[in-house]
Amino acid sequence: MKVFYNPTHHQHYPPFEVFDGGEKVVNFEKPERMERILDALQSDPRFEICAPTDFGLAPIQAVHDSAYLDFLRTAYQEWLLEPTNYPKQVLLPATSPPDGRKGRIPATLLGRAGYYMTDLSCGIVEGTYQAALASAQCALSGANELITGARQVFALCRPPGHHAGRANCAGYCYINNAAVAANWLSSHGKTAILDIDYHVGNGTQDIFYERADVLTISIHADPDYDYPYFSGFADETGAGPGLGFHRNYPLPLGTTDADYFATLGQALERIRAFQPAYLVISAGMDIYAEDPLGQIRITRAGIAHIGREIAALQLPTLIVMEGGYNNAALGLNVAAFLQAWL
Ligand code: OKP
Ligand code: ZN
Numbered sequence: 579m580k581v582f583y584n585p586t587h588h589q590h591y592p593p594f595e596v597f598d599g600g601e602k603v604v605n606f607e608k609p610e611r612m613e614r615i616l617d618a619l620q621s622d623p624r625f626e627i628c629a630p631t632d633f634g635l636a637p638i639q640a641v642h643d644s645a646y647l648d649f650l651r652t653a654y655q656e657w658l659l660e661p662t663n664y665p666k667q668v669l670l671p672a673t674s675p676p677d678g679r680k681g682r683i684p685a686t687l688l689g690r691a692g693y694y695m696t697d698l699s700c701g702i703v704e705g706t707y708q709a710a711l712a713s714a715q716c717a718l719s720g721a722n723e724l725i726t727g728a729r730q731v732f733a734l735c736r737p738p739g740h741h742a743g744r745a746n747c748a749g750y751c752y753i754n755n756a757a758v759a760a761n762w763l764s765s766h767g768k769t770a771i772l773d774i775d776y777h778v779g780n781g782t783q784d785i786f787y788e789r790a791d792v793l794t795i796s797i798h799a800d801p802d803y804d805y806p807y808f809s810g811f812a813d814e815t816g817a818g819p820g821l822g823f824h825r826n827y828p829l830p831l832g833t834t835d836a837d838y839f840a841t842l843g844q845a846l847e848r849i850r851a852f853q854p855a856y857l858v859i860s861a862g863m864d865i866y867a868e869d870p871l872g873q874i875r876i877t878r879a880g881i882a883h884i885g886r887e888i889a890a891l892q893l894p895t896l897i898v899m900e901g902g903y904n905n906a907a908l909g910l911n912v913a914a915f916l917q918a919w920l
Contacts, residue, residue, distance in 0.1 A: 579919055580731050581619055582630045582719040586712035587612060587736040589705025592668040595750075596698035598805070605701075606871060606903045607750040612736050615899070618909025624920045625732075630712070630719035638714055641758050641785055643745035645683065649694050650707045650752055656687045657702075668701035679745075697806070700747040706737075710752035713737055717755035720896040721762045724856055730895050730919040733759070738900040740779035740860045741806060749777065749806060756898040757785045760858045763896070764792050767855025770893075771795065772845060774884060775862020775900040776872035778810025778826060782860065788820040793852045795845045796860075797838075799874060800828035823852075831873045835880035838865070842887055849891060857893040863902025863911040871903050878907070882914040889918035 588609050595605050619625040639647065657669045673692035675681060684690050695702070713735040720733040739756055741749035756771055756779070763769045771786070773779035773796040786792045801810040809826075816824040825848060827841045849857065864872035866881065876884070888895070897916065902908050 579625055579916065580720075580723055580728065581625050581627050581734050582716040582731070583612070583616065583627055583734040584630050584712040584716055586705070587709045590703060590709030590737055592701035592703050592706075594668065595701060596670065607737065607901070608905070609736070610905055611902065611908055612734065614905050614909040615734060615912050618913045622913065628719070630715040631722065632715050633718045633722070637718055637762050638711070638753060638758050641744065641754060641761050642742075646694055646745040649690050650702070650710065650747070653687065653691065653702050654704050654706065660687060668703050670698055670701045671695050694746050696746045696748045699749050700752065706752060710737055713739065714753045714755050714758050717759035717896070717898050718762060720898070721759040724763060724894045724896055725766050728894065731897070732916060733896060733898045735899045738862070739781065739898070740773055740775060740862075740900050741777070741781045743781040743784040748781065750901070751781060754781045754785060756858050756860045756900075757782050759896055759898065760786075760792055760856075763856040763858065768852065769793075769856045769858060770849045770852055770854040771858045771860060772849060772888065773797070773860035773862075773900070774865065775860055776864035776869065776874060777805055777862065777901065778828075779860050780806050780809045783809060783814065783824055783826070786820065787816055787824055788818040790819045790823045793823050793849065793854065795825045795827070795848060797827040797829065797841055797845055799872070800830060802828070803831050804873060829874060833874040835877055835883070838874070838876055838880065839883065839887070842884060846887060846891060854893060857888075857891060857895045859888060859895060859897045860900045861897050861912075861915060862900035863908055863915070866902065866904055866907060866911050868907060869902065869904045871901070878911055878914050881911050882917055885915040885918040895919065
């Protein structure tokens with residue numbers, strides 16, 4: 579199984595994030611996550627670690643707003659020019675638009691930061707844009723493999739992507755890797771995205787909400803209890819031509835293997851009925867019982883079982899790395915998930 583990976587992500591490591599309630603903590607989304615995963619995969623010769631191809635900006639611009647991408651590209655350097663009386667570590671906003679971003683886009687850098695950065699877990703440092711681009715190219719390289727006949731491929735993406743919307747970053751995500759890949763695949767055949775990260779793939783939901791050619795499904799902690807709070811509810815099912823082509827499966831906190839499998843079964847049934855040519859998995863391992871951010875309790879054996887159930891769809895499948903923050907367990911969890919495709 580090919581694994582696309584680019585070490586450029588090391589340039590992206592915001593020193594802290596701000597939790598809900600205002601607590602300032604060391605970023606949970608760390609470069610070390612990738613080292614742990616690589617360690618686990620490199621011990622198995624069936625994984626082939628490959629450098630991604632650069633497919634340029636066009637497939638990313640097809641999903642994200644150009645002014646937003648410009649902001650990501652230039653924000654840090656612009657910020658360095660701002661006179662401040664504090665040491666510059668990471669760009670984070672302290673304002674957000676009260677009108678749901680319906681008004682004009684602010685001219686000032688800090689105004690644009692408040693406009694495009696929709697929470698405090700997506701700080702921008704010098705290497706953020708380059709890392710996010712490299713991450714998206716891993717997903718595109720995976721998509722390219724499927725188009726040229728591969729049955730399965732793993733995009734080892736960092737930073738993750740599924741909270742990034744058409745014109746915003748959030749929750750450690752800047753460019754929506756899975757959405758960029760799925761959008762590209764969709765020009766070759768109907769594509770389904772199944773998001774199993776603990777958190778709802780709200781950026782992915784946003785990007786495909788009015789489209790019928792890409793089915794998006796997310797299984798996640800009920801947003802009535804956990805981040806990202808504002809979407810991921812069961813009554814959000816798509817709009818316009820996309821009505822019926824989005825599904826959310828919110829789960830109660832504390833959900834264990836058996837209940838998760840029952841919900842997964844419903845999601846997989848919808849994917850079968852859609853008859854996609856390609857499947858993209860947003861694979862977050864924060865569903866794991868011992869994850870420091872997740873509050874459901876899926877065992878490692880459960881993660882392996884989820885992999886087997888998805889693989890049984892027998893679809894050309896691109897697995898895209900999203901979250902998972904128990905670094906000691908992360909490599910083994912990813913390896914357990916991928917076993918079914920080897
Ligand atoms: C990204 B992914 C905890 C706040 C954490 C950010 C979570 C981002 C998760 N109180 N906020 O979906 O794994
Ligand atoms: Zn997550």
